[in-house]
Amino acid sequence: MQNFPDFIRQNPGMLKQFSLHEVLFLILECPPTKTEEWAEHNCFIHVIQGKKNVSTRHESFSFQPGSTAFIKKGAATVETVGSDFFCGFMFYVPDDYLRSVVRESKEITSSPIPHLFEKKQIIPVESTPMMDAFYESLHPYFTSATHPSSHLIELKFKELLLNIFSNENNRELNTYLLDLANASNDELPDIMEKNCLYNLELHEYARICHRSLSSFKRDFYKIFNMPPGRWLLKKRLENACKLLQQTNLAITDVMHDSGFKNMTHFDNVFKKHFNAAPLQYRRQKQQSPAHI
Numbered sequence: 001m002q003n004f005p006d007f008i009r010q011n012p013g014m015l016k017q018f019s020l021h022e023v024l025f026l027i028l029e030c031p032p033t034k035t036e037e038w039a040e041h042n043c044f045i046h047v048i049q050g051k052k053n054v055s056t057r058h059e060s061f062s063f064q065p066g067s068t069a070f071i072k073k074g075a076a077t078v079e080t081v082g083s084d085f086f087c088g089f090m091f092y093v094p095d096d097y098l099r100s101v102v103r104e105s106k107e108i109t110s111s112p113i114p115h116l117f118e119k120k121q122i123i124p125v126e127s128t129p130m131m132d133a134f135y136e137s138l139h140p141y142f143t144s145a146t147h148p149s150s151h152l153i154e155l156k157f158k159e160l161l162l163n164i165f166s167n168e169n170n171r172e173l174n175t176y177l178l179d180l181a182n183a184s185n186d187e188l189p190d191i192m193e194k195n196c197l198y199n200l201e202l203h204e205y206a207r208i209c210h211r212s213l214s215s216f217k218r219d220f221y222k223i224f225n226m227p228p229g230r231w232l233l234k235k236r237l238e239n240a241c242k243l244l245q246q247t248n249l250a251i252t253d254v255m256h257d258s259g260f261k262n263m264t265h266f267d268n269v270f271k272k273h274f275n276a277a278p279l280q281y282r283r284q285k286q287q288s289p290a291h292i
Contacts, residue, residue, distance in 0.1 A: 001075060001199060003207075004037040005092045016142040020153050024092040027142050032083055038075035038200060040207040041092040044125070045069055046135055050086035053079045054122060057197040057257070061122040063088070066132075068125040070173050073208050074191060075198040076121070089135060091157070095180060095210065101161050102181035119190055123176065126169040134160045188216075189223055196235040197259040202228055236260060237273055244282040251278050 005024050008015055017026035024041075045054075046068040054061050054069075055077045061069055062081070073095075080086045134156060141148040164170050165177075179185060188209045195208065205228065206216035220228045240258040243249055252263060255278075260266035270278050 001204075002035070002037045003039060003204070005039050005041060007037075018141070018148065018153075020150050020157070021097055022094045023097055023157065024090075025138075025141075025153070025157075026090050027087065028090050029085070029087045030080070031085060032080040034077070034079040036075065036077050036198070038195075038198065038204065038208065039092060040073050040210065041094050042073050042098065043071045044091040044093065045071060045088055046127075047086075047088040048135070049088075050084040051081035052086055052088070053077075053081055055079075056121045056194060058194060059121060061124070066127065068127050068131070070123045070125055070176075072121050072123075072176075072194075074121060074195045075200060089138065098161075098177060099181045101158055102165070102177050105162055105165050119176075119194075120172070121194055123173045125164055125173060126167055128163060128167060130163050131160060134163070186219075186223075188219060192220070192224075192228075192231075196232055197239055197257065199259050199261055232259070233269065237270065240266070240270065240278065241274075241281070244278055245285045254278060 008017060008024065008026060009019075015026050015028060017024065019025065022041075028045075045063065047063045047065050049065055051065075052063045054063065054071060056075070063069065137156070141153065165174055180187075188211075191209055192205065195205070200208075202216070203213050206213045209216055209219075211219065217228060220231070224231050236258045240254055240260075243254045243257060247254075249257070255263055255266040258266075260269070267277055270276075270281070274281055276284060
């Protein structure tokens with residue numbers, strides 16, 4: 001899988017982009033595509049033209065022209081819908097930057113925020129006329145021959161964030177950002193549960209959890225009482241078994257949707273744990289009394 005922000009920074013000629021305090025601003029302009037990608041930073045996305053589906057292993061969100069959403073750090077499948085050209089703004093924002101803005105904001109800290117929202121990966125953001133005006137005003141910064149003023153861009157971006165915070169209909173996002181700013185819980189367990197079925201390496205999970213590889217392994221063991229590699233294999237095999245029993249997906253799709261690298265690796269690991277190849281396991285379960 002590809003780290004999308006890293007890929008964009010390493011290929012500056014592909015998309016119109018600029019950065020400020022590690023916040024990556026870009027216009028995504030592309031023909032119909034389908035990719036799997038990951039990022040260690042949260043992302044705001046606002047659609048200008050076209051339609052796009054963003055899905056995780058647990059949920060999906062359909063972007064329409066004018067829609068905005070907040071995508072938490074982690075992995076996702078991104079697919080353009082239809083044959084239309086897609087265009088949208090994307091802002092990859094580090095946790096530390098979000099924390100600093102939230103802590104400065106009276107709008108978000110003075111509002112009563114419930115703490116019982118489901119922990120979604122993709123959170124819709126309600127737009128306002130002021131936010132729409134911000135997106136419209138951003139276009140010239142990407143087309144100008146000179147680099148935009150860092151001070152002005154920061155003021156404008158903070159204005160966008162404050163408009164989001166002050167909207168009571170964005171309480172779900174505000175709740176997440178308050179928890180992030182107050183460091184009231186460790187995101188590692190939730191990040192791992194939400195992303196364990198993607199084919200990511202341990203060092204990539206460590207980046208999403210904002211840890212070195214050694215501290216990631218140490219903290220993971222404290223939480224789950226087993227090494228991350230063993231836990232990931234357990235989760236992926238459990239998912240593969242469920243898909244083999246409950247769906248008619250092709251074995252290659254079961255492999256992919258359970259986070260395994262390739263068919264040979266999946267077949268060998270599955271045989272080792274269940275004494276049967278995936279297809280044989282499916283036939284055995286379908287012929288058992290529970291399926292008659």
